[in-house]
Amino acid sequence: MLATCKLCLRKRHLRNSHILPEFLYDDVYDSKHRTFEVHGEQPDKPIYLQKGIREYLLCDECEQRFSLLESYAAPIIREIPSLQLASDRVSFQTVTVDYTRFKLFQMSLLWRSSISSQDLFSKVDLGGSLEECLRQFLLEERPGNPHNFGCVMFMLPNTMHLKRMIWSPSIDYIDGRLCIRLITGSIIWFFAIIPFPEDHAIQKLFLPRDGTLRVLLSPWSEDDLLEEIVRTMRGLA
Ligand SMILES: [Zn+2]
Structure with missing residues (x-):
């Protein structure tokens, strides 16, 4: 094409x-390499997917x-569910990553969700100037500063059902600022779209330039998230 x-x-x-x-x-595919796509438009017609969601x-x-x-990030991401909880009980043992490659990988997830015209990603639309800014970061392979499209990563250990679904990204707000939450298996990617003030606590949760990746324990339980999915599917969200 x-x-x-x-x-x-x-x-x-x-x-x-x-x-x-x-x-x-x-983890989401069954033995026939099928999974369900879950989104609000056709709640009573779950769609079987066999090749994932694709677009030209x-x-x-x-x-x-x-x-x-992706080749760089895959082994790191596969290791996250086996990380031990740290002594603070709210984060996991840290992992050291290459700042540039991992940050660009995170930004690529956000950008691809935003440019996609598939129903599943319809809630994610950064709009012209932000999307263009992100495209240039990716094209020029510039990871930017930690707060440029900063991502806070969470993990929800031992999920029973969530890891079986491909779920629509959702919109959230922290202190009135737009954030986008993307769930893939047991990992939750929380992107801050609009920059936060320099002294805001969230700044410490973005990937720092020294590459110390700190994954936090999910503040959302699996029940919270499943309830949210049900609400979305009923068109009430
Ligand atoms: Zn190209």
């Missing part, structure tokens, strides 16, 4: 790309650029 690549903006043959990388959903978004070169970030 010949069209404009969403990342480099050149006219190229586009690949039918996964919107989010498949390894984030290692990127040219070969840009797809390759993201695939390098």
Whole structure:
């Protein structure tokens, strides 16, 4: 399919790309490699998916650029569910990552969710200027400062049902600032879209430049999140 690549903006043959990388959903497929897509529009018609959610978004070169970030991030992310709780009881043992590659990987999840036109991602739309700013960070491979599209990562250990679903990202607000929450298996990615003041506590939770990745214990229980899903599916959210 010949069209404009969403990342480099050149006219190229586009690949039918996964919107989010498949390894984030290692646990969600059943023995026939099927999973459910859950979203509000058709609550009584769960859709079986066999190849994940795809869209023609990127040219070969840009797809390759993201695939390098994914190869770097995948083993780190697969290790997170086995991290021990730290002595503070609210975070897990830290992991040291490469700031540039891991931060770009985080930003790529947000950007891909925003540019996708699939129903599942319809709540995530950063709008023209923020989306363009994020595109340039990714194209130029600049991770920016920790607070630029900063991501706080949470983990919900021992989930029974959540890890079996691909779930729509949702919108949240902290102190009136727009945030986007993305759940993949037992990991929750919480992106701050609008920058917070320099002395705000959230700044300490973003990935710092020295690459010390601190994953927090999810403040949402699995029941809270499932209840939210049910509310969304009933169209009440
Ligand atoms: Zn491209």
